[in-house]
Amino acid sequence: MTPPPAKKRPTIDDVARVAGVSRGTVSRVLTGGHWVSPDASAAVTAAIAETGYRVNPHARSLATSKANSVAFLLTESYERLFDDPNFAILLRGASTALAQSDIPLVLLMAGNEAEQRRATEFITGGHVDGVLLVSSHQGRQDFLPEISRAGVPAISCGIPLGFERKIGYVAADDFSGAQEMVRYLRSIGRTRIGTVAGPQDTSGGLSRLRGYRDELGDDVVEDRIAYGDYGFASGERAMHELLERAPDIDAVFVGNDLMARGAIKAIESTGRRVPEDIAVGGFDDSPAALDGSPTITTMRQPFERISQEMVRLLLAAIAGEATAAMTIPTQLVRRESA
Amino acid sequence: MTPPPAKKRPTIDDVARVAGVSRGTVSRVLTGGHWVSPDASAAVTAAIAETGYRVNPHARSLATSKANSVAFLLTESYERLFDDPNFAILLRGASTALAQSDIPLVLLMAGNEAEQRRATEFITGGHVDGVLLVSSHQGRQDFLPEISRAGVPAISCGIPLGFERKIGYVAADDFSGAQEMVRYLRSIGRTRIGTVAGPQDTSGGLSRLRGYRDELGDDVVEDRIAYGDYGFASGERAMHELLERAPDIDAVFVGNDLMARGAIKAIESTGRRVPEDIAVGGFDDSPAALDGSPTITTMRQPFERISQEMVRLLLAAIAGEATAAMTIPTQLVRRESA
DNA sequence: CTGAAAGCGCTTACAG
DNA sequence: CTGAAAGCGCTTACAG
Numbered sequence: 107m108t109p110p111p112a113k114k115r116p117t118i119d120d121v122a123r124v125a126g127v128s129r130g131t132v133s134r135v136l137t138g139g140h141w142v143s144p145d146a147s148a149a150v151t152a153a154i155a156e157t158g159y160r161v162n163p164h165a166r167s168l169a170t171s172k173a174n175s176v177a178f179l180l181t182e183s184y185e186r187l188f189d190d191p192n193f194a195i196l197l198r199g200a201s202t203a204l205a206q207s208d209i210p211l212v213l214l215m216a217g218n219e220a221e222q223r224r225a226t227e228f229i230t231g232g233h234v235d236g237v238l239l240v241s242s243h244q245g246r247q248d249f250l251p252e253i254s255r256a257g258v259p260a261i262s263c264g265i266p267l268g269f270e271r272k273i274g275y276v277a278a279d280d281f282s283g284a285q286e287m288v289r290y291l292r293s294i295g296r297t298r299i300g301t302v303a304g305p306q307d308t309s310g311g312l313s314r315l316r317g318y319r320d321e322l323g324d325d326v327v328e329d330r331i332a333y334g335d336y337g338f339a340s341g342e343r344a345m346h347e348l349l350e351r352a353p354d355i356d357a358v359f360v361g362n363d364l365m366a367r368g369a370i371k372a373i374e375s376t377g378r379r380v381p382e383d384i385a386v387g388g389f390d391d392s393p394a395a396l397d398g399s400p401t402i403t404t405m406r407q408p409f410e411r412i413s414q415e416m417v418r419l420l421l422a423a424i425a426g427e428a429t430a431a432m433t434i435p436t437q438l439v440r441r442e443s444a
Numbered sequence: 445m446t447p448p449p450a451k452k453r454p455t456i457d458d459v460a461r462v463a464g465v466s467r468g469t470v471s472r473v474l475t476g477g478h479w480v481s482p483d484a485s486a487a488v489t490a491a492i493a494e495t496g497y498r499v500n501p502h503a504r505s506l507a508t509s510k511a512n513s514v515a516f517l518l519t520e521s522y523e524r525l526f527d528d529p530n531f532a533i534l535l536r537g538a539s540t541a542l543a544q545s546d547i548p549l550v551l552l553m554a555g556n557e558a559e560q561r562r563a564t565e566f567i568t569g570g571h572v573d574g575v576l577l578v579s580s581h582q583g584r585q586d587f588l589p590e591i592s593r594a595g596v597p598a599i600s601c602g603i604p605l606g607f608e609r610k611i612g613y614v615a616a617d618d619f620s621g622a623q624e625m626v627r628y629l630r631s632i633g634r635t636r637i638g639t640v641a642g643p644q645d646t647s648g649g650l651s652r653l654r655g656y657r658d659e660l661g662d663d664v665v666e667d668r669i670a671y672g673d674y675g676f677a678s679g680e681r682a683m684h685e686l687l688e689r690a691p692d693i694d695a696v697f698v699g700n701d702l703m704a705r706g707a708i709k710a711i712e713s714t715g716r717r718v719p720e721d722i723a724v725g726g727f728d729d730s731p732a733a734l735d736g737s738p739t740i741t742t743m744r745q746p747f748e749r750i751s752q753e754m755v756r757l758l759l760a761a762i763a764g765e766a767t768a769a770m771t772i773p774t775q776l777v778r779r780e781s782a
Numbered sequence: 783c784t785g786a787a788a789g790c791g792c793t794t795a796c797a798g
Numbered sequence: 799c800t801g802a803a804a805g806c807g808c809t810t811a812c813a814g
Binding site: 117118121129130132133136137161164166167168169170267308 | 805
Binding site: 115160161162164165167170171173175178193194197198201202205208210211212213214215221225226227230231232313338355364366367368371374375393396398399439 | 453463474498499500501502503505506509511513516531532535536539540543546548549550551552553554560561565568569570572676702705706709713731732734735736
């Protein structure tokens with residue numbers, strides 16, 4: 107009945123006093139309500155409402171030694187980051203999935219080594235209970251051993267090259283997706299199919315090229331293969347290269363949509379038309395596939411699903427379950443470019 | 445000299461024991477090193493290295509009642525979010541600037557009302573010391589009063605419509621930028637200049653249209669004004685509308701680059717050419733201005749600068765300084781579209 | 783089902 | 799400059 111102290115935030119003691127119970131009982135209803143009588147529970151609930159009580163997250167974390175938060179660690183060069191909407195989609199998906207469990211997302215951007223050190227420091231320092239790893243490039247993962255040594259669970263987006271067996275991951279089925287795109291291009295009558303492959307130190311870049319090779323089998327012609335870095339400009343450049351080396355190609359499978367946009371620009375700049383002269387297939391189904399002309403036929407990566415599964419696996423790992431790896435199928439989306 | 449306890453993380457007590465000083469002294473060097481003798485300081489530093497001690501952030505936060513973290517609150521529909529790279533750039537800028545002070549960024553995405561409630565709860569719950577507000581649309585800010593009532597400092601990106609006087613902000617000079625673009629279009633000989641304006645419940649959309657009107661003065665023709673929502677598709681649609689209503693326009697100022705891409709698609713689909721028949725000026729200098737053909741002449745918004753200043757003002761506000769508002773000039777970037 | 787008590791790991795006046 | 803002590807606000811065995 108005593109009104110809570112003037113200025114300060116009410117604490118658990120204030121609630122206990124108002125409810126006429128002990129601090130322990132208040133804490134019990136706060137942490138799940140088990141082993142509390144209905145009467146006590148009701149009194150506490152009322153007292154919480156009356157006092158406007160909110161749990162102090164730091165005190166709780168100190169007592170439980172759980173941070174109740176998760177890190178989203180992005181180790182990617184900044185250029186890629188802004189160019190590539192996939193990251194934003196992953197971020198949203200993860201944030202939303204975590205919100206369901208009332209767990210905030212701490213965003214850690216570590217594009218260079220100094221930032222990676224800082225991020226590692228932060229993660230192993232007890233600020234978070236686990237980490238969602240989004241770092242496509244190999245070699246940007248020197249911190250992985252340190253994190254796992256510290257016992258902080260982590261789940262990777264895409265196969266963590268070199269750590270496949272050490273940390274869990276969720277990846278799109280890049281290999282089969284690439285196969286399917288090539289198969290599709292053949293099905294519409296194309297016979298000289300080139301590719302602009304993504305970076306070969308990423309699992310996606312690697313697997314998609316492998317899928318392309320596998321599907322083509324004996325029809326693979328090395329001159330029809332060029333490489334980019336997933337950026338728009340690199341797609342444009344690689345396509346010019348391809349047109350020079352193999353001017354007779356009638357289709358090209360490009361490692362992601364953004365490079366596909368660049369490739370289309372290159373193709374059109376030589377007076378050829380898409381898809382009439384050269385059909386273009388992309389990968390991702392990112393906004394880049396839609397925002398421009400022609401719209402791009404592509405393999406859809408289910409990023410919402412991927413981020414959801416990542417969160418699910420991470421939460422499970424934090425709860426002590428064994429980690430796991432999963433692969434999720436991609437889906438052909440037909441549009442104007444092929 | 446005693447080795448630290450086996451499994452547990454070393455605490456400040458372990459350090460004190462190894463260094464042969466009291467806990468208070470260790471804490472003093474941890475928190476700045478003032479009022480500590482050189483000898484003691486050296487001993488503590490050595491002990492920290494020896495034990496591998498790391499401060500427990502929760503314990504520190506509980507004792508100081510400071511969270512040592514800052515929220516980045518994004519209240520924007522998800523579609524916009526992925527379409528618009530500006531958010532990513534702001535995010536990066538803020539993250540980098542905060543990292544300098546060793547302050548992590550907690551990302552809060554609140555696209556709908558339920559998420560906003562949750563975010564407000566989180567912010568006023570003591571999880572963070574301040575918030576960077578990125579929410580262009582008015583009406584998405586019902587939570588502002590509650591946050592300021594809780595005494596949590598906030599700095600807005602762009603003018604917080606309806607709260608101009610209550611919370612600090614950093615905004616690009618949209619009005620002058622729009623004026624300059626129109627002036628430029630005139631300087632290259634265009635006389636019938638239309639505009640695709642952004643959403644009129646955002647300070648940017650509002651001010652840019654105002655700048656357009658102001659610069660044109662008596663030459664404003666209402667039929668040459670259409671509206672979009674900053675998305676690609678809306679730019680395309682609005683441009684078609686404009687071409688119907690005012691087929692003789694020879695230039696168009698579009699409220700952002702992404703809509704400008706859509707407008708270009710619309711223009712070219714009618715057989716007209718950019719910039720020969722219709723010159724197109726955008727706003728932002730986002731990747732969309734570069735990733736496509738033709739590249740877009742635009743007004744550069746200095747987002748790195750904006751995010752830096754936001755962080756600076758927020759940190760100052762957290763430190764108890766009075767809040768402030770600042771406006772930063774934009775810059776014309778000439779490319780192919782005009 | 784409930785209360786009293788110890789403990790989580792730090793910081794910060796207070797004396798000296 | 800330094801140590802002893804109180805305090806930050808919670809949780810969780812432990813008895814009952």
